[in-house]
Structure formats: structure tokens, C-alpha cells
């Protein structure tokens with residue numbers, strides 16, 4: 001029994017302290033008597049001096065004693081796993097904050113996910129450093145699920161910004177907001193699932209005859225949305241004859257760690273680093289876009305390498321080259337930042353071969 005042995009230890013310690021104090025005070029008394037016998041004239045002064053010494057020693061002993069005494073362990077406070085996580089049944093309407101609307105970061109950066117399956121649609125507020133992949137992993141759903149449930153992320157997981165509220169489904173699939181004229185069969189067909197997958201899913205709370213009303217939100221477990229790639233607008237004017245041409249080989253435009261790889265819904269790589277880190281041209285070429293991109297890329301540069309290839313650099317803090325300017329491979333063109341929608345300083349790099357975005361990791365040395 002741990003507790004009783006602890007108690008015994010405490011008493012033993014107390015006993016020891018008391019007997020030590022008896023011996024100590026006895027010694028003091030003995031010395032005092034000796035002094036008194038030798039120098040009776042100094043009695044009064046000595047008495048006061050010893051008395052003050054004894055007081056100090058007494059206080060120090062008391063402090064040590066109290067320090068040794070184990071304070072009873074406080075029970076960990078009964079905190080909800082994460083108070084910035086709103087647990088709400090999303091049936092339309094704005095998500096509510098449980099706390100007075102303040103976005104307080106929980107003391108632990110990661111959410112503890114209970115073992116039992118979650119049966120609610122919840123909202124999560126994007127934190128600094130989050131990525132679609134990371135959030136998906138944390139809530140045990142596919143990255144696509146995060147994108148398919150959150151409008152503007154759908155075609156581009158880079159549009160994740162700190163403070164943004166995300167709908168998190170309890171299972172991988174699609175979140176569908178019912179529109180006028182929708183039928184269960186139609187929705188099932190659209191997302192390639194059986195009707196029963198939606199109808200029988202507890203979270204949807206559907207009962208026969210499965211009447212749907214506009215605005216109703218349905219979780220489509222296992223549902224899929226087709227991928228429709230979108231491109232940022234780009235300069236289409238004539239490239240001058242004397243513009244720098246690409247070598248056909250690429251160099252790393254920045255150093256850092258890969259914070260997001262190339263995958264079906266992120267046809268780019270994210271190189272995480274620090275704000276102000278140099279960004280260089282991956283190959284020689286002609287700057288066809290240098291400006292702010294409203295879709296979430298922030299300050300962005302697009303270089304036409306004149307050989308059918310383009311490189312795109314997004315979320316730059318500043319750019320050091322201008323529109324319609326030739327750049328050499330390795331030349332610094334800007335600095336890393338987190339302009340636009342970004343959860344931390346990083347370079348979003350796309351390498352395009354004509355109109356297809358290629359995996360930079362396969363093209364970089």
C-alpha cells in the first residue's frame with residue numbers, strides 16, 4: 001500500500017526531527033550554561049544573542065520540515081479534452097462557442113480523441129501550423145473528407161488559414177447540404193454510395209419516408225467527390241525574344257522541411273521554413289506574374305521558363321523581382337512568408353509542364 005508507507009515515512013521523519021531538535025536544544029542549553037559560568041557579566045547580552053540564534057535556527061528547521069512534507073496531490077482538474085472544440089450538432093446555423101466566444105488555445109496542442117466512434121459533426125478552429133493532412137489524421141478521417149466538408153478547401157488545401165472554422169465529419173465521406181429538389185437516391189448516386197449508407201447512418205437521424213428539406217446537412221459515409229483541378233490565372237502576353245530560358249533542370253528554391261507533399265488534391269509541395277528565408281528561382285526564366293493572389297496564395301510569383309515549363313512560388317513575404325523580368329536559375333526572387341492563407345511560413349511550389357502540375361519531388365535533385 002503506497003499510501004500507508006507514505007504516511008509511515010512522514011511520521012518517521014517527524015520523529016527524527018523532534019529527537020534531533022531535542023538534542024540540538026539540549027546542546028544550546030549546555031553551552032549557554034557554560035558561558036554563563038565563565039562570564040557572568042555577559043549574561044544578559046549572551047542570552048539575547050543565543051535567543052535570536054535559536055529563533056533563526058528554529059525558523060530554518062520549520063521551513064525544511066514544511067518543505068519535506070509532501071503536499072497532498074491535487075486531483076487533475078476535470079477539464080473537457082479541448083475547450084476550443086465546439087461539439088455541436090451541425091444542422092445549419094452558425095457554430096457556437098461553448099466558452100464566451102473567445103478562441104483560447106488549449107494547453108495541449110493536440111486533441112485527445114476518445115476511443116469510441118464519434119457520432120457528431122463537430123467544428124474545429126485551425127491553429128497555427130495545422131495542415132489538412134494533420135487535421136485529418138487527428139480526427140481519423142481522410143484528408144479529402146476535410147476538404148469536401150469545407151467549401152473553399154475543396155480544390156486547394158492550401159487555403160487553410162489560422163482561425164478558420166472547419167467542419168469535421170465523424171467518418172470519412174462527404175458533407176452534403178440538401179438543396180431544393182434533392183432526393184436521397186440522387187445524393188447517393190452523386191457521391192457513389194448506396195442509399196442505405198446515408199439513410200441508415202445514425203448521425204443523420206433520418207426516418208422513413210426520409211423526407212429531405214433544403215438546408216439540411218447530411219453525412220454521406222464513404223462518399224466521394226470528383227476532383228476538378230483549377231489553375232491560377234496567369235500572364236498570357238508575348239514572352240520577349242531575349243527573355244532568359246530555362247535549363248530544363250530545377251534546383252531547390254528554398255531550404256526547409258517538406259510540410260505537405262504532392263498528392264491528388266495538392267499538386268505542389270510546401271517547404272516549411274522561417275519568415276524571411278531566401279527563395280530562389282528554381283530555373284532561369286521570365287517572370288509572368290508578380291503580385292497578390294486573391295485565391296489564397298498571397299504574394300505570388302510565376303516564372304515562365306520558355307520551354308513549356310512554369311514554376312509558381314506562393315505565400316512569399318516579399319518578392320525581389322518584378323513582372324516581365326528575366327531571372328537566372330538560383331537568383332533570389334523573394335523571401336518566404338505566410339501571406340494569403342497559410343498556417344505558418346512556407347513556400348508553396350508548383351512545377352507545371354504545360355497545363356499539368358508535376359510532382360516537384362520527382363524533378364528536384
Ligand SMILES: [Zn+2]
Nearest residue numbers: 158268270348
Ligand atoms: Zn501548398
